[in-house]
Amino acid sequence: MIRMRDVKKNYKNFTLQVSLDVPRGTIIGLIGKNGAGKSTTFKALLGLIHIDGGTVSFNGNEIKTGSDKEFANIRKYFGVALSESGFSDMFDAGDVKKVLGAMFDDFDGVKFDSYCARFNIPTEKKISELSTGNRAKLKVISTMCHNAQLLILDEPTAGLDVVARDQLLGLLREYLMEDESRSILISSHISTDLEGLCDYLYLINDGSIVLKEDTDVLLSEYALLKLSEESYGKVDKTHIIQTKKEEFGYACLTNQKQYYIENYPDIVIENGKIDDLILMMTEGGE
Amino acid sequence: MKGLFVKDFCFVMKRKNTLLIMVCLCVMYMLLGMGSFALAFMTWMGAAVMMSTLAYDAMNRGLSYLFSLPISRREYVYEKYLLCVIGGTLGMAIGLFTAVAGSLFGIEEIQLSEILPIAFVGYVFMFVFCSIFIPVDIKFGAEQSRIVTFGIMFVIVIIGVVASKFVSEEMIDDAFTYIGNLPLPIVGLTGLVIGAIFMVVSAIISVCIIEKKEF
Numbered sequence: 110m111i112r113m114r115d116v117k118k119n120y121k122n123f124t125l126q127v128s129l130d131v132p133r134g135t136i137i138g139l140i141g142k143n144g145a146g147k148s149t150t151f152k153a154l155l156g157l158i159h160i161d162g163g164t165v166s167f168n169g170n171e172i173k174t175g176s177d178k179e180f181a182n183i184r185k186y187f188g189v190a191l192s193e194s195g196f197s198d199m200f201d202a203g204d205v206k207k208v209l210g211a212m213f214d215d216f217d218g219v220k221f222d223s224y225c226a227r228f229n230i231p232t233e234k235k236i237s238e239l240s241t242g243n244r245a246k247l248k249v250i251s252t253m254c255h256n257a258q259l260l261i262l263d264e265p266t267a268g269l270d271v272v273a274r275d276q277l278l279g280l281l282r283e284y285l286m287e288d289e290s291r292s293i294l295i296s297s298h299i300s301t302d303l304e305g306l307c308d309y310l311y312l313i314n315d316g317s318i319v320l321k322e323d324t325d326v327l328l329s330e331y332a333l334l335k336l337s338e339e340s341y342g343k344v345d346k347t348h349i350i351q352t353k354k355e356e357f358g359y360a361c362l363t364n365q366k367q368y369y370i371e372n373y374p375d376i377v378i379e380n381g382k383i384d385d386l387i388l389m390m391t392e393g394g395e
Numbered sequence: 396m397k398g399l400f401v402k403d404f405c406f407v408m409k410r411k412n413t414l415l416i417m418v419c420l421c422v423m424y425m426l427l428g429m430g431s432f433a434l435a436f437m438t439w440m441g442a443a444v445m446m447s448t449l450a451y452d453a454m455n456r457g458l459s460y461l462f463s464l465p466i467s468r469r470e471y472v473y474e475k476y477l478l479c480v481i482g483g484t485l486g487m488a489i490g491l492f493t494a495v496a497g498s499l500f501g502i503e504e505i506q507l508s509e510i511l512p513i514a515f516v517g518y519v520f521m522f523v524f525c526s527i528f529i530p531v532d533i534k535f536g537a538e539q540s541r542i543v544t545f546g547i548m549f550v551i552v553i554i555g556v557v558a559s560k561f562v563s564e565e566m567i568d569d570a571f572t573y574i575g576n577l578p579l580p581i582v583g584l585t586g587l588v589i590g591a592i593f594m595v596v597s598a599i600i601s602v603c604i605i606e607k608k609e610f
Binding site: 197 | 397398400401402405406409451452454455456457458459460462463464465466467468469470606607609610
């Protein structure tokens with residue numbers, strides 16, 4: 110559905126250079142520490158910034174770089190929730206419904222009302238007066254009522270408690286189940302959210318994609334080896350992706366967990382977690 | 396563009412009190428025998444209220460979200476100009492209505508032949524006002540544009556002072572007399588054309604500014 114190829118954006122102290130695919134019917138997670146380039150990637154995809162190179166394609170059609178009109182045309186197929194931006198705080202959910210109803214031909218006001226009722230979002234209370242959870246829910250609900258083919262969600266669960274996060278993630282799964290050709294591109298720094306939701310994960314660091322992996326593979330085949338100085342010297346390093354010096358010796362990230370379980374039964378092997386992955390890929394060295 | 400109009404209508408409706416105060420001021424000016432001023436005031440304020448939606452859009456990085464919706468930057472700019480013209484026109488209509496009502500109730504005797512040219516001049520100046528300040532607002536944002544506005548006002552005053560050294564009052568009177576002697580439709584049409592030219596040039600500049608911006 111979406112294909113970003115070598116999309117490049119130069120800033121004074123930062124360069125974004127990413128390639129990313131969002132196939133139909135998939136949930137893609139974009140992970141990385143703060144300032145890694147997640148939001149910039151979304152902005153490049155939405156045409157909010159002018160890219161310096163590369164291409165963005167939607168459903169096989171390349172969007173002309175710098176053509177705001179072409180970007181505006183594809184945005185009608187998107188549902189977007191940005192982390193630091195949204196409707197004016199002066200608006201209430203009723204205003205949001207009116208505006209989105211006028212923006213999108215397929216907007217379903219009844220669905221919007223039912224979501225608001227389901228999540229107890231008061232329709233006549235200003236957004237500024239809503240709780241953090243309700244604000245976040247309203248943002249996500251606003252993306253889901255015009256039959257969007259792709260939801261682009263930048264940190265939709267940031268600042269939410271576990272119950273609110275669970276409700277939101279459930280809503281996203283529901284949205285995909287309604288129509289399996291829909292896709293979601295989501296970023297979050299809460300790894301457990303993405304572990305249970307995404308089909309594929311992209312790890313971005315310093316503006317570049319440093320890892321792309323199937324979530325199931327990541328959780329089943331990636332592992333953290335905790336090695337003393339002595340065992341580090343002995344293990345086969347062929348399948349070690351990243352190494353980090355620790356107090357106890359070395360932490361090594363591998364994508365061949367089974368190999369080390371079978372050949373080095375004495376070493377400590379921890380199952381792969383996204384947080385470990387981020388830490389190792391961003392803080393570790395070769 | 397429909398969505399943009401609905402959004403701005405929602406903004407304006409959030410400022411019902413401001414609108415009410417404007418109408419009250421208009422009535423007050425009329426009661427004080429300043430019907431002509433009220434008319435120009437309402438025209439400008441109508442446009443200014445609509446222009447303030449530019450600042451609301453930009454609040455809390457709102458433009459990033461706005462341009463993630465299916466609207467182009469060009470559409471956004473055109474909508475703002477249309478909105479300001481609509482605001483100015485509505486303001487003028489309210490001002491005229493108040494003036495006529497005041498006249499009917501005998502508060503201030505007003506001749507339509509006198510007040511219509513004033514309304515028209517105010518209307519044309521509203522075009523010029525929007526043409527200057529919309530691109531400034533888009534370029535500099537709500538906060539900085541205030542400083543730039545003061546700068547522009549200062550430049551206009553300086554130009555006025557310098558021009559007054561070269562242009563005598565007689566020359567101005569002659570110019571007004573000359574314009575006054577021209578057929579009204581020609582003056583009106585010329586004024587509208589000048590206003591429209593200002594707006595078109597300004598809109599082109601605004602589009603160039605916003606298309607270069609990143610959100």
